[in-house]
Each structure stands twice: as C-alpha cells, then as structure tokens.
Amino acid sequence: MSAPARTARTAAPPLLRLGGAVALPVRPRPALLGLALLAGLAVASVLTLTVGRLGIPLAELPAALAGTADPQAAFVLERLRGPRLAVAVGAGFALGTAGALFQSVARNPLGSPDVIGVGAGAGAGAALFGLLLPGILPGPAGAVLGGAAAALLVYLATGTGFRDPGKLIIAGIGVAAMSTAFTHYVVYVVARDRASVLQAYLNGSLSARSWEHALTIGVALALLLPCAAALSTRMAIAEMGDDIADGLGARPRATRAWAVALSVALSAAAVAVAGPIAFIALTAPNIAKRLSGGHGAHAFTGGLTGALLLVLADIAAQHSPIGDRLPVGVFTMGIGGVYLGYLLVREWRKGAL
C-alpha cells in the first residue's frame, strides 16, 4: 500500500541551523503543508467565531480578542464560541496525533485507537457512571476510566502487551464488543430522555464546553506531545521493518508499545473533553500522509489536520439546517465515511488495491 518509488529521491534535506549546536533537517513539503494547515485552521477559527446569528462581526473581532469589545461580543467569545473552539482544536489535534501514531505502529491505514476499543470503552464508562451509578464520578471522568480500562484489558489480554499489532486489533474487537453491548444494555434499561442524552454524548459533542475543558486538553497536549516528538525518529526507523530497526538500535517492539500507550493517552484526553468522536483519528493521518506524500508517523501534520477537520465539522454542526443541534460526532462520522469512500475509489482507479 505504500509508495516505494519515492524513496529514490533521498538527497539530504536542507538544514535549519540554530547556532552551531542545533541543525534540524527541513523537509520542504511537510513544512509547507504544516504552514498551509495552520493557515486553514486560522481561517476556520475566524469562521467559527464570526458566522451565524450570535457571531462576532469580523470588524469587531480584534477588539473582542483584545478584551475591549461590547459585552455581547465578549460573552460570545468568552462563554459560547471561544471555549468550544479551543476544545475543538485541542481534541482534534490530540485525535489526529493519536491516529498518526497508531497507524504508523499498526502499519495499516485503517488503524486508530478506536480499533482497540478505547472509544467503545469510554462509552461504556460514561454509561456506567453517568446513568447506572450516578453521583460517584462525573460522566467524562467515567469515560476516561472506561477508555483506560478497555486499553488495559486489551494490554493484558494479548499476553504480549502492545507489541503485536495483529493481536492488539483482534483483542480490541473483543473488548469493544463487550463495551458496546454494555452501553446498549444501559441505553435499553434507562428512561428514554436520559438514554437520549447519553446517546448524544456517545457521538462526541462540543456543545456547552467551558474553559476548564480547554485547559484539560491543553495540559494533556503539553504533556504528551513532547513524548510523541521524542519518539518520532525511532518510529520512522521502526516502520522500515523489525530487522532493519533492530540493526539500527531502534528497539522496534518497545517503540511500538510506547507509541500505542501515547496514542491511547491522547485519545483518552480527547474523550474526556469531547466524548468519543468518530473518525478523526482515522482520517486525519491519512489526509496528512496523502498531502505530504511522504513516509513516517506524520504526528504533527496529522494533529493539525485533525484540528482543522474537527473545527470544520463543528461549524457544520452549529449551523446545519438538518436536525436540531446534532452532536459534532454525527458529522465527523458522515464526512469521514464519505472521505474514506473517496479514498477507496481513488485507489481503485489507480488499481492499487
């Protein structure tokens, strides 16, 4: 599924020198892509803040950001759209990075932390603590606990930890099936209104987010992204195959285990603030990979793509003519499915599949 033809062009990349001690290789295409994604994200953010009945007029936006605007604009920025946008960017970035790490490890473009049951486990946790045993833990904390428990169960069930992607995915199917069955059971036994609220949460929702949510995901990213960056070189080597990676001293099995653990932690953080949002972790790294046309984990560009996708999906969710305030997860699922279809059709045209 890869494109080995590109490896022919392996001239040394230009270096970005910071004094005499630091020399970072600059690969032009990923760097340009990163800038383009950042620009897109900025445009989408401005759109989020300005569009719609409650939107802040574009002319007033600088004043609002500086804190000198009229109270209505300040209210929209500080209470309604601002935190929502921040959570969307943070959760999207976390999901995109998580998916990029996982796909690199699984060597499979269809891998994502959801495959090993993190999303389903989070749903079961939210159902248990939100509806069946209310009052012990808040729902989002229950979701994180559920997601972590699912990942732990998968870790224990494989007998080899996170080292073997094949086993990981199969064990994930089993754990996800149990979690989903439990969630369906809870949705079945509780009253309809409460079940409906849970159902909306299970799709992943960005409505009524506060700055605390934004802070949560921000802290999680600040802790986890440096780890991902530290791991990325080794992961690029591990993608070459176990034998070569062993020879180069990259310890591929340990690298994979760490990458999966990071991926799970990142998606758990996203679940905590926005619920299990479908498909971002799956599609964002694929899009980033396609745009940058290279190999490697694409953790950073994948994260940016994820943030952009989630912000765009949230604009659609806020202003869609259909449905009454549908959760953003419904849109990511629909858009993600269609995109996956497009991807497949393209591959078929080329005869690659």
Place this chain on the structure above:
Amino acid sequence: MDAAATLPRGRGGVRRPGPARRALAAVGGAALLAAAVLASLVLGGRETGLGDLAGVLAGTADPYVATVIESRYPRTALAVAAGAALAVAGTLMQAITRNPLAEPGLLGINMGAAAAIVTGTAFLGLRGGTASVWLALPGAVAAGLLVYALGAAGARSGLVRLVLTGAVVSAVLSAYIQAVTLSLPESFDSYRYWVVGSLAGRDFGVLWSMLPFTLAGCLLAVLLAPALNALALGDEAAVSVGVNVPLVRGGGLIAATLLSAAATAAVGPIAFVGLAVPHIVRAVVGADLRAQIWYGLLAGPVLLLAADVIGRVVVRPQELMVGVVAAFAGAPVLLYAVRRTKEGM
C-alpha cells in the same frame, strides 16, 4: 493486508479427523442441542421443571404453567433458526475472505438493517416485531448487495476492498442512524430496543418471516461447500480444478447476506456467534467446509440458546438480553484465543 497470510495454518488446517471423531461430534452436538432446547423451554423468570413440560405436552398441566411454557416456544424456535443462520453465515464469510476474523457485520448488514428500521419507524410510522423484520430484511440485503456491488465491481476486485467498502457503508449509515434517532425520540426508542439484540417478546410471525431466507441461504451454502473447499487453496488452484471463482464467491456472499440479514432482522445484531462457531467447529471437525456447515447448524443454535437461557437465569426475575450475554460470553473466548496465538500473526 495480505488476507492469505492470516489463514489459520496447522491447527485444523492439516489434521484430518477420522470418521469416529466426526460421528462422536455429531452425536454430542445433537445431544447438546436437545439439552439446550429443553433448558430454554423450562428455565426462565417463572421456574418450571421437566415434569411441567411433560404435563404441557400431554395436555394435563395447569393452564398457568402451560401458558408460561408455551410462551417460550417461539423464542426457542427463533433462537435455533437465528443461531443456525449466523453460524453458517460466519462460516461462509470466513471461508470466502480467507480471514478467520470475518463476520457478516463486515458487509454492512447490521447497519443496513438498523438504518431500515430507523427509517421505517421515523418516517413511515411502522411499529412492532414483525414490521421490524420486514423493514430490516430488505435494508440488510440492500446494504450487503451495495457493499458487494461497490467492493467487487471492476476488473481488480479484492477482498480488502470489499471489507473496506463495508466499513465505509457502515459508517455513513451509522451517521444517518444517529442523526435520525437523536432528532426523533420515537424512532430512538424502537431502535434502542432492537439494537441490543433480544429474543424476548418475539412471536411465530417473526420466525415465519425469516425462515424462508434462512432455508434458502443454508441450501445455497450446502451446494457451494465443495467449490468453497477448492477456493480455500487459493484462486489459481481453484481455477485449475474447474471452479468458477467469481460465481462461487458471489453466491457465497449472497448466501451469507441472506442468512445474516434474516437473523439480524429477527433478533437484532448478535455479536460473536457468527465469529465463534466456525472456530469451534473447525477445531472439532477440521477444515472441510462441507462438514463445517452441517456441524455449524448444530453448534450455532446451541450457542445462541445457551446465551439466551443464561440471560434469563442470572438476573432472575429480570432478563439480560441475548445480545449482551453473547458479547460477554464470546469476547473472553476471543481474548483467550488471541492470547494463545503466536506473535506476529
């Protein structure tokens, strides 16, 4: 991505069990099925014994007891039919995709059935068990055929492509289901009762509406089994012994679609029966698909009945739905199997 690489080698693939072992398995399977049927008839929220059952059959029992036991006839019969359908569908899917993890859900069948039920209850105002079946069946078949048409069209059709198409169609249908159910509470209500997977409250009408499809699918499976055996050797080998590969594969997929559509329409999406039964059967009777299908017809009902009976007994006087029990009984088996396989599968 190489489907052939995940084919289970060694265990079951090489060993050929003798006729004695197969006969023993047949007798044991039939005995288990009889025991499961009896258990399903006498165990439940209201305790009854085998004596009561005998009384009902002889027509001498207390009318109340008779009502209780007779109310368990339809769900028992339905469990047998749905279990058999799921088992054969799973066997076919695993043989055709040469992937031991293949399941009918991969073809988008569950989501097709669910989407049709949601559409029917939300926009057509339909209600009730039999209506669900008549909605779910065409939905499931349509989704399965759509996936097959998209995934297998063109010169270079492949199994990976088929499975990916199934994932795409499932995702889009799932988004549609969520959008509708979250907007319209009434359709959410009927959807959540169906999606959990339950045998309770089903009448014979549900059975009669799914039975023709089950029988047709089973017949097709039995007819295709020898050709599917050849297909297991690889496409080139199958062609060289005179098998029309696209025809056999297409027929097998249609049979699997019919079977799992019928079962899913009748009892909701049930996890793991279609996945687990082929593994159990393969371990006992070996890789020959002709045998696998016949023994699957015994093992599938046993498993589904056992899950249903357990669900009725563990939280008496309430009931756990059979879909929940199947997931919680099946998943640990899968996890155990994963643990035992060698690294780098």
